[in-house]
Amino acid sequence: MLGEYRITGRGAAEISASVERAVGAGELQPGQPLPPMRELAERLGVNPNTVAAAYRTLRERGVIETAGRRGSRVRAKPATTGREFIGVEVPEGVRDVSGGNPDPALLPALAPVFAAAAGQGDREPVLYGHEPVEPELARLARAELDADGVPDGPVAVTSGSLDAMERVLAAHLRPGDAVAVEDPGWGSLLDLVPALGLRTVPVGVDDEGPLPDDVRRALSAGARALVVTDRAQNPTGAALSATRARALRSVLREHPQTLLIEDDHGHRIVDLPLHPLAGTTHSWAFVRSAAKAYGPDLRLAVLTGDAVTLDRVRGRQRLGPGWVSRITQRAVALLWTEDAVDPRAVAAAYGRRREALLGALGRRGVAAHGRSGMNVWIPVPDETGAVARLLGAGWAVAPGARFRVAAPPGIRITVSTLAEGEEGPLADAVATALGPGPGRRYV
16 A cells, blocks of 8 residues: 555654655655554554554644545645745746745845944843844834734734744644635645644635635634735735725624734735734734845744734744844844835836736736736646746746645746846747637636
């Protein structure tokens, strides 16, 4: 049944580690069935309860899944196999529009603000027991949140949006709980949920955000948390409209115990207004990262939420890294106060590139989505074929498999570095890769 690989171990931890090592090394393939618990227990000479405990651990870690009488098998995309590895090798001479990164030319210089922040650190060293959040950063963040209608709440600083989401989910949920996530959605989040031992419940998305009926079905079926991207959704570019936000608030009021997590992915790179959902449920969190506007390597996000959630997050953070470098926090605060980035100019630059590509695709009869941000999502009938044909035509795009659970196939194109005049040749290549047919008619 398992080919050449032999599961080993006498205790539950040893057995689960043996399986996880094999999955990570590729010796057990996605979808491959595992032996029935009693059969493996007999083979290893252990109590069936020991194997049951090992399989339970593997399920909680997102390595295997159990389908009733059909038994247990390796997950199709186990948590040990990150979605970022689903991609294409970009040969020399091929134009890479797959990365999802901001345009380096639109990022600010970091040396001056870090020099100033380090100088302050020399004069006023941050020591154990000091406040974990830079007061000026908290003040600036809270002022922006207030202006955008995000309810009042404590402020924490984490090492990016994903770190914030992990801490919030872990603060409220337990292995086996279900989380409603956008589909298509952020690949890293789709990896994180099963890695925490949680279950993913996909929710459809259109240009205005998550579909209310899908959200209602997910929450009615028992999903304990919902993660929503407010603006510049990755990969589709969706942004919550005022109408959609009202509809989603109505759904959430029917399920006030839901843990709501909002990610304002478009902060300072999008000119669309924010329509937050925060405060509709008892437990909520709202996160903004500095990555897209100021640089991914800053690894800094500002988090707010209800008092209980933030207290749990900060308490657990104290037992781990303690805090995010106050030097980095001071540098980001200086970037904000010195207007190192003009959000309107950045939003306009990305908007011109995005609209140029969407227009070129539309003129060629290709349906595409990209209401905000730096990505365009294109539904395709044959994802693998489209990616391969585009690569052959000199364009590397991101396979939609990185961002999908149950959604139909697609490809993602990042427009952040698309030069003027490139949209035509790229649209030509996409249209050719998709081929003729009704699937190319824009609706």
